[in-house]
Structure formats: structure tokens, C-alpha cells
Amino acid sequence: MDGKGDSIIMTHSDGLKNIIVETTELSTIINDNLYYCGYPIEDLLSDGTPFESVIALLWSKSLPTAELRCALNKSLNTHLHLSADTVLALTQGIHQGIDPYSLLISRLACFKAFPVSGGAGFDAETALLAHLSALICALHRLTQHQPILEPIQDRPFHENLLYLLLGRAYTPLHAFHFNRMMILHADLELNASTFAVRINASTQADLVSNLLCGLATLRGPLHGGACERVWNMMTQLMQENSFEEQLQEMLNHHELIMGFGHRIFVRHDPRVSWIKDSLNHLDLTKSDQLRYQRSMEIESFLAHEKGLIPNIDYYSGIVYHSFGVAPDFYPLLFALSRSAGWIAHANEQRSHAHIIHPRAAYTGSFHSRS
Ligand code: ACO
Numbered sequence: 001m002d003g004k005g006d007s008i009i010m011t012h013s014d015g016l017k018n019i020i021v022e023t024t025e026l027s028t029i030i031n032d033n034l035y036y037c038g039y040p041i042e043d044l045l046s047d048g049t050p051f052e053s054v055i056a057l058l059w060s061k062s063l064p065t066a067e068l069r070c071a072l073n074k075s076l077n078t079h080l081h082l083s084a085d086t087v088l089a090l091t092q093g094i095h096q097g098i099d100p101y102s103l104l105i106s107r108l109a110c111f112k113a114f115p116v117s118g119g120a121g122f123d124a125e126t127a128l129l130a131h132l133s134a135l136i137c138a139l140h141r142l143t144q145h146q147p148i149l150e151p152i153q154d155r156p157f158h159e160n161l162l163y164l165l166l167g168r169a170y171t172p173l174h175a176f177h178f179n180r181m182m183i184l185h186a187d188l189e190l191n192a193s194t195f196a197v198r199i200n201a202s203t204q205a206d207l208v209s210n211l212l213c214g215l216a217t218l219r220g221p222l223h224g225g226a227c228e229r230v231w232n233m234m235t236q237l238m239q240e241n242s243f244e245e246q247l248q249e250m251l252n253h254h255e256l257i258m259g260f261g262h263r264i265f266v267r268h269d270p271r272v273s274w275i276k277d278s279l280n281h282l283d284l285t286k287s288d289q290l291r292y293q294r295s296m297e298i299e300s301f302l303a304h305e306k307g308l309i310p311n312i313d314y315y316s317g318i319v320y321h322s323f324g325v326a327p328d329f330y331p332l333l334f335a336l337s338r339s340a341g342w343i344a345h346a347n348e349q350r351s352h353a354h355i356i357h358p359r360a361a362y363t364g365s366f367h368s369r370s
Pocket residue numbers: 015191221222223224226255256257258259260261262263264308311312313
């Protein structure tokens with residue numbers, strides 16, 4: 001069957017649920033466990049792997065030697081510098097009241113696309129990931145009315161990110177848990193934004209365009225946009241005496257509770273336990289501690305009432321808040337980390353050399369003008 005004839009067999013599933021549309025060597029979920037290029041994330045997290053090594057793993061499908069990791073780190077740090085024109089454009093955008101996520105998309109669209117390297121140097125990929133990171137950090141500084149900082153060359157990339165975001169001296173504990181957050185968000189098989197990236201890459205569009213598709217898709221409230229909404233929902237629920245009543249009402253009205261549910265993870269999202277472990281070790285303020293307590297009570301309530309499980313977006317905001325990151329930047333930090341995976345998927349899809357073009361079941365009517 002060539003797929004063009006009348007005899008084609010078509011399968012339909014809402015939201016492509018349980019449909020396999022591509023092959024990948026990058027990541028997979030098996031029995032609620034997540035693997036990056038065959039490594040269980042638990043292994044990567046428990047042996048202190050730096051984010052830079054996970055980037056290299058996703059891009060080259062093998063863990064880098066110390067020498068390669070240093071080279072990648074150096075290259076990423078070099079590209080963290082922003083031009084004066086870019087800083088001016090960001091500043092003007094903020095003064096015009098444009099939200100940071102939209103500004104990120106608009107400035108990234110102006111980034112001069114390198115030819116895709118895909119080679120050992122990963123020059124195009126490195127420049128793009130570092131530029132996107134620099135934009136996010138600069139936007140955070142500007143919205144906090146703080147000066148933009150220059151990267152420190154001999155620091156690990158993930159520590160530079162923390163420095164460029166927050167400026168103030170961060171502790172090794174912060175760096176450790178920030179690194180963990182970056183690794184946890186780096187990839188997840190064929191999630192919605194990664195699929196969008198792959199569709200775009202399948203048209204042989206450039207890497208910048210691929211990432212723009214990922215960014216635009218991730219920001220949706222049912223995807224990465226959920227983390228900021230969890231924070232806002234929780235702020236409201238913290239004020240309620242009876243959060244149970246409020247949640248029950250939401251469930252009765254078939255409202256979605258942000259930060260709960262997942263398409264692939266069934267019994268639990270393994271990333272949540274790691275984030276909770278971070279919250280158990282970080283030095284939380286009284287109000288973040290209360291928020292964490294209330295979040296856990298809500299988790300128990302929703303498990304009991306509807307069998308819902310929390311996803312990665314549920315607790316991540318409290319970790320970022322403990323670092324001093326503003327809530328509207330939680331989805332941007334998600335995007336920063338996930339762009340490592342997006343780039344890997346874009347390159348892999350491009351190498352498959354076929355366009356993604358599925359069929360739709362037509363449910364309209366047919367007419368005749370005669
Ligand atoms: N709140 C209330 N009910 C929920 C929730 C939720 N968050 N999630 C799922 N359900 C219910 C559904 O209503 C459905 O109930 P029903 O069988 O009575 O109709 C049942 O659980 C199954 O859910 P589906 O909608 O089939 O799950 P799907 O795989 O289509 O959607 C999704 C997954 C989009 C994550 C969904 O759970 C959701 O919208 N969650 C809230 C938003 C969110 O947290 N998104 C972040 C996801 S993780 C990420 O993208 C980074």
C-alpha cells in the first residue's frame with residue numbers, strides 16, 4: 001500500500017492517544033520510568049551528572065568525555081553574551097508591556113540561523129541554545145529592574161544560568177537543585193511541543209524555526225504553561241479555609257486542576273519525586289514551606305477523590321520560587337531546559353528525511369452545485 005490509494009487503512013484516536021507516529025533513539029517512557037538515550041533518569045540524577053552532559057547525551061546519543069563536556073561548556077558560555085541591540089529591543093518590549101514569553105519568541109525569531117551542523121562541534125545548536133538561555137536570563141533581570149550580567153567563562157553552564165538569572169551569590173545547594181531541574185525537564189519522548197518541533201523539522205525548516213514551534217506549543221496551559229497556572233491557583237487556594245470544598249466544586253464542574261494528569265505516566269510521574277526531594281532539602285521560606293504543605297494535602301485529596309496524579313508542573317514553581325525566580329518565568333525555564341531535547345529531536349527528525357503529513361477523518365458533509 002502506498003498510502004495514496006483507496007485501500008489505505010486509517011486509524012483514528014483523539015489527540016493521537018496510543019498512536020505511534022515516529023521512531024526515536026532519544027527518550028522513552030516505560031512503566032512510568034523515563035529514559036534519556038537508554039539511561040534511566042535516576043542514574044543521571046543520582047550520580048551528579050551536569051546538565052551540560054545531558055545536553056551532549058541528547059545531541060550525540062552518548063555521554064561525553066570530560067574533554068568534550070568542557071568544550072561544550074566553553075562554547076555554551078561564549079554564546080551567552082547578548083548584543084546591545086538585542087538588550088535594547090528587550091528593554092523596549094518590556095516598557096511596551098509585552099509579556100516575557102512573547103518577547104522571547106519575537107527575539108528568537110530574529111536570531112540569525114546557522115546552517116544545521118549536527119556534527120561533532122554542534123556549533124549551530126550550541127549558539128542557539130545559549131542565545132535562548134541568555135534571552136530568558138536577561139528578560140528576568142530586566143523585569144526585576146536589575147542590570148543584565150555577563151557570563152563567567154570558567155563556570156559550568158548551569159551555574160552561569162543561575163548567576164545570569166539572579167545575580168546574587170547562589171549557594172552550591174541552589175546550583176545542585178537547579179541542575180536537577182534542568183535535567184528533569186530536558187526531554188520527554190513525543191510530548192506536544194516536541195511533536196510540533198518534529199513536524200516543523202520534517203519540512204526541513206531551519207533550527208530556529210523548529211524551536212519557535214516548540215516554544216509556541218509549550219506555552220499552552222495544558223502543557224508547560226501549567227506551571228505558572230499552578231502557582232496562581234495555589235495562591236488562591238492558600239487563602240481558602242476549605243480548599244477541599246473549592247476543589248470539589250472544580251471537579252463537579254469538570255474543571256481541570258492544573259499540574260495534575262498526564263498522557264503517558266499512569267501511576268506516577270517519576271520526576272515529581274525528585275522535585276519533592278529537592279523541596280525537602282532546600283532552605284524554604286515560611287511561606288514556601290506552607291505552600292509545599294498545602295500542595296501535598298491537595299495531592300492526597302485529589303488522589304483520593306479522583307485518582308489524579310501530579311505531573312512535573314505541580315511542584316516545580318516552589319523550587320524556582322525558592323531560588324528567587326518570578327512565577328511568569330517558570331514556563332520560560334521549562335523552555336530553556338526542553339530546548340536541549342527539542343534540538344535533538346529536530347536533528348533526528350531531519351535525518352529521517354520524510355515529511356510528517358497524517359490524514360484527518362473528514363466529518364463534514366459533501367455538496368454538489370449541480
Ligand atoms: N484535572 C481534572 N481532571 C483531570 C485532569 C486534571 N488536571 N487531568 C485529567 N483529568 C481527567 C479527565 O477529565 C478525564 O476524566 P474522564 O475520564 O472522567 O473524562 C480523565 O482524567 C483522563 O484524562 P484525559 O483528558 O483523557 O487525559 P489526556 O491524556 O487527554 O490529558 C493532560 C493529559 C493534558 C495533561 C491533562 O491531564 C490536563 O489537562 N492536565 C492539566 C494541565 C496540566 O497540568 N498540564 C501539564 C501536563 S505535563 C506537561 O505537559 C509538562
